[in-house]
Amino acid sequence: MENLRWLSHLPSLKYLNLSGIFLKNETLWLQQITMLPSLMELRLSGCSLNGYNLSIGYFNISSLAVLDLSNNSFNSEIPKFLFHLQQLSEKRKMSLCYSMKAIPIFLFFILALALVSAKKGGDVTELQIGVKHKPASCEVQAHKGDRVKVHYRGKLTDGTVFDSSFERNNPIEFELGSGQVIKGWDQGLLGMCLGEKRKLKIPAKLGYGEQGSPPTIPGGATLIFDTELVGVNDKNLSEEKPNSEL
Numbered sequence: 001m002e003n004l005r006w007l008s009h010l011p012s013l014k015y016l017n018l019s020g021i022f023l024k025n026e027t028l029w030l031q032q033i034t035m036l037p038s039l040m041e042l043r044l045s046g047c048s049l050n051g052y053n054l055s056i057g058y059f060n061i062s063s064l065a066v067l068d069l070s071n072n073s074f075n076s077e078i079p080k081f082l083f084h085l086q087q088l089s090e091k092r093k094m095s096l097c098y099s100m101k102a103i104p105i106f107l108f109f110i111l112a113l114a115l116v117s118a119k120k121g122g123d124v125t126e127l128q129i130g131v132k133h134k135p136a137s138c139e140v141q142a143h144k145g146d147r148v149k150v151h152y153r154g155k156l157t158d159g160t161v162f163d164s165s166f167e168r169n170n171p172i173e174f175e176l177g178s179g180q181v182i183k184g185w186d187q188g189l190l191g192m193c194l195g196e197k198r199k200l201k202i203p204a205k206l207g208y209g210e211q212g213s214p215p216t217i218p219g220g221a222t223l224i225f226d227t228e229l230v231g232v233n234d235k236n237l238s239e240e241k242p243n244s245e246l
Contacts, residue, residue, distance in 0.1 A: 014038050019045040019068070046071040122157030123222040128201035129188050132226070138193035140235045144177030149231030150189065155224045162216040171230050182207050184223065192229045195237050200225045 016039065023044065045068050142148050149171040153164040165171050174180040176189060184202030192198060202223040204210065212219035230237040 012038050015041045017041075017043040018047060019043050021047055023047040041066040043068040045069070124201045124203050126203060127184055127188055127206055130199040130201075131196065132199055133195075133197040135193055135195040138196075140194040140232050142176055142189055142192045142194075142229055142232050144190065146176050147173065147231075147233050148176050148189065148229060149173045149236070150185075151228040151230055153226045155226075156217070157222050157224065173231070182223075185225070185227075188225075189227065189229065192227075194229055194232050194235055197226070197228045200227060 043066070150173075151165050151171045153161060153166060155161050172181075177186050179186065182202065184200055184206035187206065188198065188200040188202065200223075202225065204220045204222060207221065207223045208217050208219075210219045212221060217223070228237075
């Protein structure tokens with residue numbers, strides 16, 4: 001079976017059983033299926049899934065009542081979907097079936113709890129703004145409605161970089177406060193001086209929410225951005241160091 005992406009376009013889909021179907025190379029569309037608000041039961045037993053299927057880490061499984069992942073090969077790497085267990089336990093009761101090979105089950109749970117605790121420990125519930133560098137003079141500031149240019153590096157709380165304008169040497173340009181970027185940016189860059197560098201820790205409610213932005217940003221993720229304001233309207237920062245590091 002080469003492609004089941006069309007299943008993600010069935011808005012009334014409630015029950016889906018794909019057990020026994022070889023899906024090792026087909027998981028890029030699975031996350032789209034799990035986002036269907038109608039889906040209550042998903043069975044993926046014996047589908048040759050493993051801890052290295054990239055898309056598994058971004059399952060949006062908060063609406064499911066039953067998720068069956070038994071008889072797969074989660075071997076040497078703890079599957080990333082375990083990060084969602086804490087959210088699920090807070091929202092609803094869900095039947096979760098799975099199996100692990102090569103790792104004792106008690107060790108599996110210990111590692112899973114450690115991973116969940118580590119993620120939770122790095123999360124924030126409110127916007128945090130840290131000034132890393134401020135120029136001696138601040139004649140030009142960013143205000144709502146200004147056209148700004150910003151260099152940035154975006155990371156998850158585990159340090160994974162999901163995007164960076166520095167590597168492209170191409171800052172993002174947008175109208176501040178107009179909703180063209182996530183709310184954490186519209187709020188966190190206000191009053192920033194031209195040439196100033198800030199670190200923003202953005203909670204999920206001001207970022208991409210519970211849905212996330214698959215496949216790079218999981219649902220409920222706190223985002224960390226190192227930012228540098230390099231342009232405000234017709235004023236631009238001198239490009240003596242065109243690829244400066246934050």
